[in-house]
Amino acid sequence: MNHIRAGLFILLIAGLGGCSGVRTTLVGAPPPPSSPIQPDAPAAPAPASLPSSLPSSLPPSLPSPSGLDDYKTQVARHVLQHNPNLAFSGTLPPLMPAIVVLRITVDRQGQMTGVEVQRSRDANASRVAVDSLWRSLPLPPPQRLAQADGKLTFSETFLFGERYRYQLRSLEPPQAGE
Known part of the structure; x- marks a missing residue:
């Protein structure tokens, strides 16, 4: 099992090193109405417009995160619950189709x-990841982790298996050697 995890970590690092440039998708620009991805079970539709489609209620009250890793775990669980x-x-397979x-x-x-x-390296996987976040709004509040400007910025890695299904790195145990 540790051999598999070590191999996945090496592939993750190697794959990220050769990835294409950054493509920005701002929240103010909602995703297109349909996605080319057709998972086995239909996904919830992407929001049609930003102001009218965002839920007004916050997710159930969660304990205040003890740090950034704890917050990322809360967000990852929340995203999976909504998708x-x-x-x-x-x-995951030794050669992941997309990261x-x-x-x-x-x-x-x-x-x-x-x-x-x-x-x-995969525009369809990118769309699945971004759309998953849209369907999960609002995310758990970062509470005391928000900076002076009231915002928190963090990264999350979507590890794709077959048929554009994913695991979130924040929920995976540390790789061998980490």
Whole structure:
């Protein structure tokens, strides 16, 4: 098992090193109405417009995160709860079809104020990752982790298996040697 995890870590690092440039997707520009990805179970539709489509209620009250890693774990669980048909369970294949790293900015209420694709070689996987965040809004509030400007920026890695299903790096145990 440790051999597999070590191999995945090496592939992750190697794959990220050769990724294409950054493509930015701002929250103010909602995703297109449909995605080329057709998972086994239909996903919830992407929001049609920013102001009218965002839920007004916050997610259930969670304990204040003890640090950034704890907050990222809360967000990852929240995203998977809102996208259960896209979750990949089990061991990821040795050669993952896609790895997407997103840079996410949230305000004190957990609303996304920005998201950008930092690393990706697969535009469809990038769209699945960004759309998953849209369907999950609002995210858990960062509470005391928000900076003086009221925002928190962090990265999350989507590790894709088959059929554009993913696991989130923040929920995976540390790789061998970490």
